[in-house]
Amino acid sequence: MGIDLKPFDALLFDLDGTLVNTMPLHGRAYSMAFETLGYHLREEDFLAHVGPPARIAIAAFASAAGMGQVDEAMIRTIHREKKxxxxxILxxxxxxxxxxxxxxxxxxxGKRMAVVSSGNREGVDAxxxxxxxTELFDxxxxxxxxxxxxxxxxxYLQAATALHVPAARCLVFEDTEAGVHSATAAGMNVIDVTRPGAVVLASVDRERRANAQ
Incomplete structure (x- = not known):
């Protein structure tokens, strides 16, 4: 990747869809989980709601699959089956x-490195x-x-603190809107890997979102 890394001391990566193409695998696993409950989750509905933490995404998946509003117990059941x-599959x-x-x-x-994922710890580690x-990340x-x-x-703030690197010296790689907003809200610049060569500046993104409110 033709990126000038000199201004940065740390590289922070989202995992699924950024470092590794696991989205099709996650999609299959969720589809199979919903099938066990008698529901069908379409691929486009899965892709439309990825990015936030699992409990939020699963609630959105359930609604899209026709289950309506689900409680925490059902969210845990779906998540358990998906895992x-x-x-x-993995x-x-x-x-x-x-x-x-x-x-x-x-x-x-020479750069400090971190993975910052919305996935559960068990899945990320796997x-x-x-x-x-495993040994590549600090x-x-x-x-x-x-x-x-x-x-x-x-x-992202937790990762920067653990790395002992100021946010302004961190460069983030992301593939979702939620992830880009998370990093820029933390004061970090972001490479949007879905748009090759596009750098989202923290100051610009914060100003744009403020003007949209």
Missing amino acids: RFFSR AEQKPEALTASKLLGDQGR ILRRMEW VVVSGDDTEQGKPAPDP
Whole structure:
């Protein structure tokens, strides 16, 4: 990736859809989980609601699948079934590493590194093990580690604190709107990997959202 990394001391990565193409695997696992309950989750409805923490996303998936408003017990049931199916799928299929993962090698050498994911700790750790990336990161923040997940700034602020790097010296790589907002709200600049070459500046994004309110 042709990015000037000199101004930054740390590189922070979202995981699913940014470093590794696990979205199809997550989609299959959720689809199978809903099928066990007699409902169908369409791929487009899954993709429309990814990004926030699992409990929020699952509520949106359930509504899209025709279940209406679900309680916490049902959310936990769906999540448990999804994790069961995802573990099975991940064991059978190694996901594709995406372009941003090249920075885990020589390009990113000398930088502190973190994963900041909305996924649950168990799933995040399983993906890192499957990709043989566990030892590459100084810090891993999962969706289980903060009360407020993306798009709130908490996950990225927690990662920066653990890395002992000021937010302004962190560069984030993200693939969802919730993730981009989370990072810029934390005062970090972001590479939107869905738009090659696009850098979202923290100051610009905060001003744009303020003007939209």
